[in-house]
Amino acid sequence: MKRSIVTIALLFVASAITFAQQHTTSFDVEGIKVIFKPTIKDVISVRMYFRGGVAEYGADKAGIEQLAVGATTECGTKKYDANKFKDIADEYGVEIGGSADYDFSDINMICVSKYFDQGWDLFSEAVMNPIFDDNEMQLLKNKLLAGIQQETADPDAHISQLVMQNAFKGTIYATNPKGTEASILAMPTVDIKNFYTKLLNKNRMFIVVAGKISKDVLIAKIKASFADIPSMPYQPPTYMAPQLDDNKVLAEDKALATNYVSAVMNAPTMSSPDYTAFHMGISGLSGTLFSEIRTKRNLSYAPGAYAVNQQIPYAVMYVTTSFPKEAVTVMIDELNHIKKSGITASGLRDLKSSYITSSYVKQQESNAITSNLGLAEIMGDWNLFETAADKVEEVTGDQILKALNKYIVGVRWSYLGDIKLANEANAAFKIPVQ
DSSP: OOOSSSOOOHOOTTTTTTTSSOOOOEETTTTEEEEEEEEEEEEEEEEEEEOOOOGGGGGTTHHHHHHHHHHHSSSSSSSSSSHHHHHHHTTOOOEEEEESSSSSEEEEEEEEEHHHHHHHHHHHHHHHHHHOHHHHHHHHHHHHHHHHHHHOOOOHHHHHHHHHHHHHHHSSGOOOOTTOHHHHHOOHHHHHHHHHHHHOOOOGGGEEEEEEOOHHHHHHHHHHHHHHSSOOOOOOOOOOOOOSSSSSSSEEEEEOOEEEEEEEEEHHHHHHHHHHHHHHHHHHHHHHHIIIIIITOOOBBEEEEEEOSSOOOOEEEEEEOOHHHHHHHHHHHHHHHHHHOOHHEEEEHHHHHHHHHHHHHHSHHHHHHHHHHHHHHHHHHHHHHHTHHHHHHHHOOHHHHHHHHHOOSSEEEEEEEEEHHHHTHHHHHOOOOO
């Protein structure tokens, strides 16, 4: 149920991830910001990011950015038709694709250093010379429509969409970047092409690269490929976070083997001084929910909590259960308990240790590095990612307690399953956050 999110366990990585890796740097090449982390890994990851996301289009155009960046690698280019493009990617083991999220989109490429020239050729063609062929575009639409239908049928994905509807109705995030069946079907190819043209603006683009490649080679590639991209005025969107200070319930009746329950809460932005302490508190809450709901009471197989990094961030408690009334009661009780008592000294030590250990293992992949550096840059500064582990070491129990109480002043519930059981849990849903 975690929609393309980057959790605290993935973000807290230090310069000590591998002693052989060099420090990340950023520099300008032909007016494009470049964030570069050389590593000893033979796998090279390259991502071209476009700022803006759903703030750049209305609900009637939901999915247009996903179609636009997806088409760059699916529908052919001036140099290669769609089949030839895929054949070359397969021949050299190049993974390449485009995807859109709430705050940004990107075109990404992964290859081994031996075939970087071939990978870069496909990547630069996709960015600069996509052909929005009507036939290929219809195939892409069909693929996206199949994904939308699958998400509707998948309870985990569907409850995530209910969470967004409940928490962000009336905001920018009410628009789903993946689109709807109606918006995808109604989207003319010419509109998608024109939208992509507007993305090609140096003032809303940046590149993130990680892997075994020299800075000089990288600069030469960027100059040769992207010098002609225009620089046009760009005003970043403004975001107004909803104040989730109530216990409103959005319930949907659906015949399922179990019931899906989520509670969404406010959270700090990644650039906030409260960010690290809050995320550690949510991680501590997740462990407590697992212990109390699954281990002690056997009310659910997979309860927990996590926080989502976006321009309008949020946190979620979740549970799948046959006993929603009992599970919801425990969720609120444990939330109120951690807000009152915080995390013990030994619990804090364990949290810090698990963050660093988890990150050390997971963040050695070039693709993970470019993803997290890029997300941090979108959220304000790529250095937020680089300095995350140092901040973990500095967090105190008192900071965690203050952060949780500052941001969690209410919850909004989303429920998918037996509506009768939801009604029986009504009193539990109304238990106040204290």
